Amino acid sequence: MGRILVPSEETFPKTADAVVIGGGIVGVVTAFWLSRAGLDTVLVEMRDGLSTLTTAASAECFRAQFTEPAMVALAKPSIEVFENFADVVGIPDYDISIHQQGYLFVTDDPAMVDEIRTAVEAHHSLGVEDSEFLTGDEARSRFPFLSPRVVAATFRQCDGWLSAHEVTYGFAKGSSARFLLRTRVTNILLDGEGVCGVETTQGTISTRTVVNAAGPFAAVVGKMAGVEVPIEPVRRQKVIIGPNERIPHEAPMTIDLVNDAYWRPEVRGGLFGWVDPDEPVSEPAENLPTDYFFPGIVLEKLARLSPLWEEITDGLKDADVHISAGQYCYTPDDQPLIGPVPEVPGFHLNCGYWAGVMLSPEAGKWVAHMIAGKMDPKENPLRVSRYEEGVVVEGTSFLRGRH
Numbered sequence: 001m002g003r004i005l006v007p008s009e010e011t012f013p014k015t016a017d018a019v020v021i022g023g024g025i026v027g028v029v030t031a032f033w034l035s036r037a038g039l040d041t042v043l044v045e046m047r048d049g050l051s052t053l054t055t056a057a058s059a060e061c062f063r064a065q066f067t068e069p070a071m072v073a074l075a076k077p078s079i080e081v082f083e084n085f086a087d088v089v090g091i092p093d094y095d096i097s098i099h100q101q102g103y104l105f106v107t108d109d110p111a112m113v114d115e116i117r118t119a120v121e122a123h124h125s126l127g128v129e130d131s132e133f134l135t136g137d138e139a140r141s142r143f144p145f146l147s148p149r150v151v152a153a154t155f156r157q158c159d160g161w162l163s164a165h166e167v168t169y170g171f172a173k174g175s176s177a178r179f180l181l182r183t184r185v186t187n188i189l190l191d192g193e194g195v196c197g198v199e200t201t202q203g204t205i206s207t208r209t210v211v212n213a214a215g216p217f218a219a220v221v222g223k224m225a226g227v228e229v230p231i232e233p234v235r236r237q238k239v240i241i242g243p244n245e246r247i248p249h250e251a252p253m254t255i256d257l258v259n260d261a262y263w264r265p266e267v268r269g270g271l272f273g274w275v276d277p278d279e280p281v282s283e284p285a286e287n288l289p290t291d292y293f294f295p296g297i298v299l300e301k302l303a304r305l306s307p308l309w310e311e312i313t314d315g316l317k318d319a320d321v322h323i324s325a326g327q328y329c330y331t332p333d334d335q336p337l338i339g340p341v342p343e344v345p346g347f348h349l350n351c352g353y354w355a356g357v358m359l360s361p362e363a364g365k366w367v368a369h370m371i372a373g374k375m376d377p378k379e380n381p382l383r384v385s386r387y388e389e390g391v392v393v394e395g396t397s398f399l400r401g402r403h
Contacts, residue, residue: 009203032175035177057324065131090174159252161253210225233285244269258304331352
């Protein structure tokens, strides 16, 4: 079983086969698969706990409705892991609160109908054959909360959401790795062969393998190794409201494709947010400000195609509304950076996510397989060198926040 601790002088490891930097879900999953591959694995996390920065601020959702081949290649097996989580981590009856109530993308713009139909055809061609195109009438028949304005939708029943906190700690407990809290990386040590160690506030770990899974801080960590990591952190806010009987708790994750506002049920209440395409790139930060008016702005956007939110808004009090913020990380093609950095032997990336929770299980496995020699880095479509090689497939999936 994995060991989570604040290291003392006696418990701080002086050596490791692999060091993972970053204790969000992406880093923890990577450590899980590295330890399963037989490597003595240490994860270092600067904060007081795992899964407390971007993972905690996520909407905790997952979907297979992508139009990019690499994203589907990560998403489909990741969902299979979620569906069989207790068996994967080897902890009987471990519960991650999985809800496969679907992802529903809707529009009232007739000009988008062909785009939605094309997206579903792309899903099918990539093996996501249970994604459905729905007319407006078909969508309202199945989801009566939708506005008469809706003209088309795409839906997949097996998409949904879960507890990202429980997933993170399940992977940690199911591993044989050590997870060092309150341990901030200060430098990556290099010699003539590449990576040779990691300096931290608690001491130095000698290692020949480092995985940069530092989320919005990945570019900062990259510079320690002399590597430019092309990511742009962007603030994203979400809102949770307390118990509310007006919210249909069997509803799917519902997204208005015209304005990128979304909502879903959440523990007798609801969760909603908006992927603002005009939110500027920001510096990586642990503490992000939230906008007081954000919930009101989003509620107005939601009510366009889900009119029930007009009634919900009328009864809301400030005490019912809880807003938080995290950071999406965008790359030039809106897809993650995975695998070794050829210029610095032993330095690997697993970062650049706007969809880290949903892709993390398979992405972590890819990294571990490449390090263990079970996967050829050239077979990895999300390799860091893809931009130089000109093999980039531009992202077209819905709800990326970049247009």
